[in-house]
Amino acid sequence: MNEQKREYVVRTKDLVKEFTMGGQTLQALKGIQLDVYRGEYISIMGPSGSGKSTLFNMVGGLDKPTRGTVFINDVDMAQLDAQELAYLRCRTIGYIFQSFNLIPVMTALENVTLPMVFAGVPQDEGIERGMELLKTVGLGDRYNHKPTELSGGQQQRVACARALANNPSIILADEPTGNLDLKTGKEIIDLLKRLNVENNVTIISATHDLKMLDISDRIVWIRDGYIERIEEREDVQLQVGVMEGEEK
Amino acid sequence: MVTAGGIFLGIAFLATVLTQYLMQWPVAPKVDPGFVQLDGQINGPGPQEAYRPIPVEAGLAAGIPEAVIKKSLLSTDKSKFSLTSILTGQFQEKRAIKNLARVNKEWEGLKRFEKDLPLYLDILAGKDIAIEDAVKAGVPEKLAKKAALLSASCEGAAVLDYLKTHPGKIDPIYIATALDKDITPAQAAAAGIPADLAAKAVEASAPAPPPPAEASATPAPAEQATSGAAAPQGPPPPAPGTFRGTVLDTVLKENPDAWSDSKVVKKLRRELPVYADLAAGKDIKAEDAIKAGIPKTVVRKLEKEYPKFNGANMVDLLREDSSGLKPIYAAAALDQDITVADAERAGVPRSIARMLAGSGKAFKATALNDAIKIHPTWIKIWKSRVKRYAVFNEAKQSAIDKLAKEYAITLDEALALGKHPDKRTADMGGIKIVNTNGRKIQANFIKDKSAGSIKLASGDYILIPDRNSWYRMVWLVVMSLLVCTVGIMNSMLMAVTERFKEIGTMKCLGALDSFVVVLFLLESGMLGICASVLGWVLGFVTMVLIAGFSKGWDVVATMSIWGVLGTLGFCVVIGMLLTLLATILPARQAAKMPAAMALRSEI
Numbered sequence: 001m002n003e004q005k006r007e008y009v010v011r012t013k014d015l016v017k018e019f020t021m022g023g024q025t026l027q028a029l030k031g032i033q034l035d036v037y038r039g040e041y042i043s044i045m046g047p048s049g050s051g052k053s054t055l056f057n058m059v060g061g062l063d064k065p066t067r068g069t070v071f072i073n074d075v076d077m078a079q080l081d082a083q084e085l086a087y088l089r090c091r092t093i094g095y096i097f098q099s100f101n102l103i104p105v106m107t108a109l110e111n112v113t114l115p116m117v118f119a120g121v122p123q124d125e126g127i128e129r130g131m132e133l134l135k136t137v138g139l140g141d142r143y144n145h146k147p148t149e150l151s152g153g154q155q156q157r158v159a160c161a162r163a164l165a166n167n168p169s170i171i172l173a174d175e176p177t178g179n180l181d182l183k184t185g186k187e188i189i190d191l192l193k194r195l196n197v198e199n200n201v202t203i204i205s206a207t208h209d210l211k212m213l214d215i216s217d218r219i220v221w222i223r224d225g226y227i228e229r230i231e232e233r234e235d236v237q238l239q240v241g242v243m244e245g246e247e248k
Numbered sequence: 249m250v251t252a253g254g255i256f257l258g259i260a261f262l263a264t265v266l267t268q269y270l271m272q273w274p275v276a277p278k279v280d281p282g283f284v285q286l287d288g289q290i291n292g293p294g295p296q297e298a299y300r301p302i303p304v305e306a307g308l309a310a311g312i313p314e315a316v317i318k319k320s321l322l323s324t325d326k327s328k329f330s331l332t333s334i335l336t337g338q339f340q341e342k343r344a345i346k347n348l349a350r351v352n353k354e355w356e357g358l359k360r361f362e363k364d365l366p367l368y369l370d371i372l373a374g375k376d377i378a379i380e381d382a383v384k385a386g387v388p389e390k391l392a393k394k395a396a397l398l399s400a401s402c403e404g405a406a407v408l409d410y411l412k413t414h415p416g417k418i419d420p421i422y423i424a425t426a427l428d429k430d431i432t433p434a435q436a437a438a439a440g441i442p443a444d445l446a447a448k449a450v451e452a453s454a455p456a457p458p459p460p461a462e463a464s465a466t467p468a469p470a471e472q473a474t475s476g477a478a479a480p481q482g483p484p485p486p487a488p489g490t491f492r493g494t495v496l497d498t499v500l501k502e503n504p505d506a507w508s509d510s511k512v513v514k515k516l517r518r519e520l521p522v523y524a525d526l527a528a529g530k531d532i533k534a535e536d537a538i539k540a541g542i543p544k545t546v547v548r549k550l551e552k553e554y555p556k557f558n559g560a561n562m563v564d565l566l567r568e569d570s571s572g573l574k575p576i577y578a579a580a581a582l583d584q585d586i587t588v589a590d591a592e593r594a595g596v597p598r599s600i601a602r603m604l605a606g607s608g609k610a611f612k613a614t615a616l617n618d619a620i621k622i623h624p625t626w627i628k629i630w631k632s633r634v635k636r637y638a639v640f641n642e643a644k645q646s647a648i649d650k651l652a653k654e655y656a657i658t659l660d661e662a663l664a665l666g667k668h669p670d671k672r673t674a675d676m677g678g679i680k681i682v683n684t685n686g687r688k689i690q691a692n693f694i695k696d697k698s699a700g701s702i703k704l705a706s707g708d709y710i711l712i713p714d715r716n717s718w719y720r721m722v723w724l725v726v727m728s729l730l731v732c733t734v735g736i737m738n739s740m741l742m743a744v745t746e747r748f749k750e751i752g753t754m755k756c757l758g759a760l761d762s763f764v765v766v767l768f769l770l771e772s773g774m775l776g777i778c779a780s781v782l783g784w785v786l787g788f789v790t791m792v793l794i795a796g797f798s799k800g801w802d803v804v805a806t807m808s809i810w811g812v813l814g815t816l817g818f819c820v821v822i823g824m825l826l827t828l829l830a831t832i833l834p835a836r837q838a839a840k841m842p843a844a845m846a847l848r849s850e851i
Binding site: 053057062063082083089090091095097098099101103114115118119162 | 749750752753755756757758759763842844846847
């Protein structure tokens, strides 16, 4: 796979992000050069305050850089206006959050079909696809349940299904296993890997979970606004143990 | 929920107010159906219409005396009479009595001026007035005599007699002038008359050429003639070289500027004319005589027979000092303004004084005099009016009431008389009667006055809403709604802040800013409608219960279904509008939230 000529789905060039707080300018990113291949599973790692979240936001179309450029699918982010940005977020990127972020008053199916509503997909088609996605994540029978009636893992699975609603090129996952126990977390990790492999969806995740690093293709280390190093998974020494009761 | 609660209560309050208005909340006690007596006057087509014309027999049967009925007959139909005429007549009688009392009282104050004021006006007019009359009218005797002195004149002959008999007391030149004797230049020089003046006088005295006149005048009879009364042929010409004092006077008059340095000449100018007048046989004024040097006592003696003074002289004296007179009389004589306050102090009735002053602050004595002259006529007028209307008092109140009850116009008749083209309202001097819902009436007091007698059919009500508290109510409601709006805005802002993750997520999923705004507005709109409806129900039910238990359920029944629905609609619209208005700001706040908020784990 590595020998094939690969497309870039996200490219950054001299990415700089500055924040002004109380008259002082803080440089969160001091010139980032990062290219993400299509179908890759890449994890961004770094201590707090390193600019990890900022880079994540840049790459995920959640924020615009101060200087430098970010290309998502060869589209310069900085040139997009609010409407185009919304379009991008709707069709190109799917989001998975640490706290699931499902709409509490909507059922699982409605949550999954919500992005399709924004994309203008007709209702019947939407429902059909929604059901399919829920089946894919293993919640076909829970489509009518509200998030309060679902466990954490199930909610996150619904979130995953939602993230796939409009066939995005990228899935942005912000600590998806953060609020889950080990067992459920493993389920999510497996699900994500499956999606990555079977559907060729690029996954960019920010995480502390070693298990997630385990399945990544590349790992990006950030420190103080600079990329310290980018490593291939093979080059990283990880000892991932097995907990009691865990199924391998 | 807080938001909903706020709107709910505010709208409930609004509904309460509106429902009350709908029910014509009665302030006065509810009036029983049947007959309603309201007193006052009906402004309408005419007072006659307050009661229907009453047949004469019915009036007699009720106990109204025939004399009264006779005076109240209708002009168009002599078999009927008008009850309003009787009532009006009674009213007029009372009024006339009041006025008669008033004019009588005024006369008490005025009559003291009746006698004396005209005299002072005569003084003003410059007439001659006898001293004793003036003293009777209050002029101090001394003052009157002083004026008389000024005005009096002495008979020329008497003065001449005096001069002849007392030559030593007066300057010889003067005596010579008065007695028309020759004055020699030597005498003139002795008196200090400038020589050239004397010469001129001599020249002027030279008689005219005709010799016959000169020759015909023989000395003896001529001399006789000059010493007595004026001779029929005229005075004999002066001897050559001499002149007459009268001529000297004339010369002086012809040359008013000459010999201005001579003191003697000055004195002559002053005093010679008097003696010249004497020579001419005229009477001279007493003051002139005094000025000319004739002693006062003499003058006084000589004019004892003239007990009058001229008004003009009195006015001059008064101008210097009017303290001897009553202020009002002084003002009359001097043609000064009399202020209302001064007049009152002098005893003029206030009402008269004010009337005379009109829109200003003072009046002249002539006006007062006219008023005094006219006043007795007023007394006569009011006396006659009292007499005219007295007969109406013979009609007893019980009889009137009985007839009033029976012959008062009905509501329909009242409405038919009303000025409004649609005949649904009739303005009757303050009560507006609107015929709605069949026979149910609502009456709005426009002022405090009430109107005529109106007969209602059974089932009618007059309910009077209280306008003042309406405005207060409106103020209260507006205030509470404003507070609600602010509260709603606050709650919505809080809601937006709390839902930052949700909004962020939506944006991640592709929602546009406008979508978020619409979302919040829709939510609050829904909330507004629901809360408004519930609020209205609460307010409405509360008001109905209160009204029903305190005033009676039939009052509640006066509400129309359309009115009720109207208030519901109004409340809902207001509630929704306010909520939307209050949500605009928070919704925009929500829309501005960045998508990255979804990633944050805390606010």
